[in-house]
Amino acid sequence: MIRLLFGRSLSVRLLWLTIAVVLAAEVMVFVPAVTRARHDWLSQHVRDGQIAILAVAIAPGGLVDAQVRESLLRLSGAVSVRLHAPGQPEVSLAPAIAPTTATVVDLRDETAMEGVQRALAALLRSGDALLRVEATSPLLPAATIEIVLNEAALDRDLRDIARDIGAVSVLVALAAGALMYLVLHALLVRPMHRIIGSIVAFRANPERTHPLDPKAVAPLANDEIAAASRELAALQQELREALWRNARLAALGAAVSRASHDLRGILSPALLTAERLQMNEDPRISNAGDALVRAVERATELVRRTLEFAREGPPTLIRAPLELGSVVEEAAEQAHAISPRLRIETAVPAGTRVEADAGELVRVFANLLRNAGEAGAHHATVGAVSDRAGVEVTIADDGPGLPEPVQRALFRPFVTGGRPGGSGLGMAIARDLVRAHGGELTLQRTGPAGTVFRLSIPAVDSGRLVTEARADAKPA
Ligand SMILES: Nc1ncnc2c1ncn2[C@@H]1O[C@H](COP(=O)(O)OP(=O)(O)OP(=O)(O)O)[C@@H](O)[C@H]1O
Ligand SMILES: [Mg+2]
Numbered sequence: 001m002i003r004l005l006f007g008r009s010l011s012v013r014l015l016w017l018t019i020a021v022v023l024a025a026e027v028m029v030f031v032p033a034v035t036r037a038r039h040d041w042l043s044q045h046v047r048d049g050q051i052a053i054l055a056v057a058i059a060p061g062g063l064v065d066a067q068v069r070e071s072l073l074r075l076s077g078a079v080s081v082r083l084h085a086p087g088q089p090e091v092s093l094a095p096a097i098a099p100t101t102a103t104v105v106d107l108r109d110e111t112a113m114e115g116v117q118r119a120l121a122a123l124l125r126s127g128d129a130l131l132r133v134e135a136t137s138p139l140l141p142a143a144t145i146e147i148v149l150n151e152a153a154l155d156r157d158l159r160d161i162a163r164d165i166g167a168v169s170v171l172v173a174l175a176a177g178a179l180m181y182l183v184l185h186a187l188l189v190r191p192m193h194r195i196i197g198s199i200v201a202f203r204a205n206p207e208r209t210h211p212l213d214p215k216a217v218a219p220l221a222n223d224e225i226a227a228a229s230r231e232l233a234a235l236q237q238e239l240r241e242a243l244w245r246n247a248r249l250a251a252l253g254a255a256v257s258r259a260s261h262d263l264r265g266i267l268s269p270a271l272l273t274a275e276r277l278q279m280n281e282d283p284r285i286s287n288a289g290d291a292l293v294r295a296v297e298r299a300t301e302l303v304r305r306t307l308e309f310a311r312e313g314p315p316t317l318i319r320a321p322l323e324l325g326s327v328v329e330e331a332a333e334q335a336h337a338i339s340p341r342l343r344i345e346t347a348v349p350a351g352t353r354v355e356a357d358a359g360e361l362v363r364v365f366a367n368l369l370r371n372a373g374e375a376g377a378h379h380a381t382v383g384a385v386s387d388r389a390g391v392e393v394t395i396a397d398d399g400p401g402l403p404e405p406v407q408r409a410l411f412r413p414f415v416t417g418g419r420p421g422g423s424g425l426g427m428a429i430a431r432d433l434v435r436a437h438g439g440e441l442t443l444q445r446t447g448p449a450g451t452v453f454r455l456s457i458p459a460v461d462s463g464r465l466v467t468e469a470r471a472d473a474k475p476a
Helices: 002-006 010-058 066-076 112-124 151-204 224-278 283-311 324-338 358-375 404-408 426-436 460-473
Strands: 080-084 091-093 103-106 130-136 144-150 320-323 343-347 353-356 379-387 390-397 440-447 450-458
Touching: 010 066, 010 080, 010 091, 010 112, 010 130, 010 144, 010 151, 066 080, 066 091, 112 151, 130 151, 144 151, 151 224, 224 283, 320 324, 320 358, 324 343, 324 353, 324 358, 324 379, 353 358, 358 379, 358 390, 358 426, 358 450, 426 440, 426 450
Parallel strands: 103 130, 343 379
Antiparallel strands: 080 091, 080 144, 130 144, 320 353, 379 390, 390 450, 440 450
């Protein structure tokens, strides 16, 4: 119970908030009601006094006997009554001994604030002083009526009225407060607890915990809580799938890496034998030896690259200012050695500089240009524009374009267009390297007329930030 009342949870705050709102509502209802009750009480007595004094006013010479006077005063609840009308003698209804009054209230110029203060004061004081009330006559607007009353009677009646109003409004406020608390609890607190519970459980064991069921959190609502739980459920589902995929990929990576290692051992004697066949004098045998050597070399290269990819962590870059043109030239030479038919035009403006890792950047361009050559392009152009934000490079070729299925998963490892010896790692590695520089590699367009890739390398400051962030994220 103590925890419930003094804890810091949402439901405790909500409880206190409800109490505060209910109390504020209570004050807002109670104070005007009591003020109004006092005003009505005084007005009623002024009216009664007016009726009583009317009897005196119509009596011949304004004279009524003492007994009638006393009865009139008792019936009107006043100690004395006086009526002043302009240009007429004062009419008075008073006991034999004139009362002495302490407090004067002039109802004609009483402000709302004074009304509130006097009503609240009446609730708190106790005493039997006399009160003189001055007001406009209810019958003659030009006349003033002055009536002396027992303050104690006003105070007692007001306290009774206040008790009644207070009791009713406390009951209403309690019922409204309880209802408000229950509704807020059902709409807000309970769904939040479910969401938090799901987050905590998921964090502790993401693979085993079922994603949140949004319908169980907010069955009917279509509000922000429902939207948040739907998003959380989708996030958990995607995360779980990614974790499963990663676990399977890791297992696969370990298996491939072991198999590749063994394969290298198996391929070495095959290469040795093929080389011996190459040296045979019989041209048919030596030709077969050539083909065999090429096949074994391709297989060895595939194994080497797969192993390298499996072992490779996030790239660690050694960045230095570079002339982009010379990086492209070096990559073009490598690509040309593999695809001699491919003419590569470097249209990078002289003086285009980037701060990057030279070896890795050459690898990126070599991968892209080699792909163009291997796809059958005859001509490739590398262009660049630079500004303060960095450099934007385009690599365009006139090859046949990417096969449809490859386009959809181009940057995923092991996705290849079926070229013999292709491991499907070139684009995945190229994108990883560009991203490590803080940039991005995208396929801009592809089709029978050729393919264009776009590559951005941001200016050094933003690039360094990304590199450092990635280096920090690198597993120990
Ligand atoms: N410029 C291009 N023109 C046409 N097809 C391309 C081009 N670049 C890439 N591709 C297609 O994308 C596929 C994937 O390329 P990626 O470099 O990732 O793998 P790969 O070249 O098959 O193998 P690896 O580069 O690992 O030896 C290629 O097999 C090819 O079908
Ligand atoms: Mg390739």
